[in-house]
Amino acid sequence: xxxxxxxxxxxxxxxxxxxxxxxxxxxxxxxxxxxxxxxxxxxxxxxxxxxxxxxxxxxxxxxxxxxxxxxxxxxxxxxxxxxxxxxxxxxxxxxxxxxxxxxxxxxxxxxxxxxxxxxxxxxxxxxxxxxxxxxxxxxxxxxxxxxxxxxxxxxxxxxxxxxxxxxxxxxxxxxxxxxxxxxxxxxxxxxxxxxxxxxxxxxxxxxxxxxxxxxxxxxxxxxxxxxxxxxxxxxxxxxxxxxxxxxxxxxxxxxxxxxxxxxxxxxxxxxxxxxxxxxxxxxxxxxxxxxx
Numbered sequence: 469x470x471x472x473x474x475x476x477x478x479x480x481x482x483x484x485x486x487x488x489x490x491x492x493x494x495x496x497x498x499x500x501x502x503x504x505x506x507x508x509x510x511x512x513x514x515x516x517x518x519x520x521x522x523x524x525x526x527x528x529x530x531x532x533x534x535x536x537x538x539x540x541x542x543x544x545x546x547x548x549x550x551x552x553x554x555x556x557x558x559x560x561x562x563x564x565x566x567x568x569x570x571x572x573x574x575x576x577x578x579x580x581x582x583x584x585x586x587x588x589x590x591x592x593x594x595x596x597x598x599x600x601x602x603x604x605x606x607x608x609x610x611x612x613x614x615x616x617x618x619x620x621x622x623x624x625x626x627x628x629x630x631x632x633x634x635x636x637x638x639x640x641x642x643x644x645x646x647x648x649x650x651x652x653x654x655x656x657x658x659x660x661x662x663x664x665x666x667x668x669x670x671x672x673x674x675x676x677x678x679x680x681x682x683x684x685x686x687x688x689x690x691x692x693x694x695x696x697x698x699x700x701x702x703x704x705x706x707x708x709x710x711x712x713x714x715x716x717x718x719x720x721x722x723x724x725x726x727x728x729x730x731x732x733x734x735x736x737x738x739x740x741x742x743x744x745x746x747x748x749x750x751x752x753x754x755x756x757x758x759x760x
Contacts, residue, residue: 470534645681
């Protein structure tokens with residue numbers, strides 16, 4: 469939806485300008501130089517303010533914000549199915565049966581059967597690393613709860629740092645637009661004897677800098693930073709769902725009860741219904757029985 473939003477912003481802003489009798493030729497002529505000043509200064513400030521890992525993460529999460537919808541109902545249903553199947557193997561075959569899946573998830577038939585889960589690097593590591601730990605150490609459910617909560621906070625802290633960096637760029641864009649405008653006025657002052665038309669064109673070009681700074685901040689970069697924050701929170705809810713299931717498993721709950729704990733942790737809009745999950749688990753049981 470991000471790119472659709474960008475199209476709407478451009479059409480309404482510049483379409484309204486045209487409807488009001490404006491001429492895009494003025495903006496198109498001035499925009500390249502003004503954006504070189506504003507965008508270049510913003511990029512430079514972004515590089516100065518942040519370590520390379522944050523810079524890379526900011527670009528990565530920004531692009532993801534334009535294309536990602538976040539975990540949907542079907543994604544959660546696949547996650548619950550995958551955890552049910554994984555926990556069933558653990559309950560029936562013990563640590564030996566589950567080890568091949570969590571030691572090498574890229575080759576695991578269970579993980580590969582659920583593409584939406586498999587493509588989530590955080591989710592796979594979150595599940596596998598935790599199950600390795602619970603099988604190698606005598607941890608209470610409270611220990612596992614604390615362990616997973618700390619992991620989620622650490623993941624969030626790193627991603628929020630990148631989101632905050634992009635938000636800072638958005639906050640600085642209007643000021644950099646003013647810098648570009650002031651430079652345009654400085655240029656204009658050298659042409660005061662060239663006539664009204666020449667001065668008017670130069671002032672118009674200078675004002676384009678201010679417009680682009682404000683437009684970029686509130687129409688493009690700021691909303692992208694907000695979407696990045698929303699995506700991070702959505703990823704956090706996805707991990708909280710996994711956490712609920714693993715903690716229940718550590719308490720000794722059956723696989724079906726574990727995923728019910730996980731299902732109840734999902735927000736109502738994205739949560740599969742009890743009947744949908746029941747059908748999905750019964751289909752898995754039938755498929756497993758047939759394969760056996």
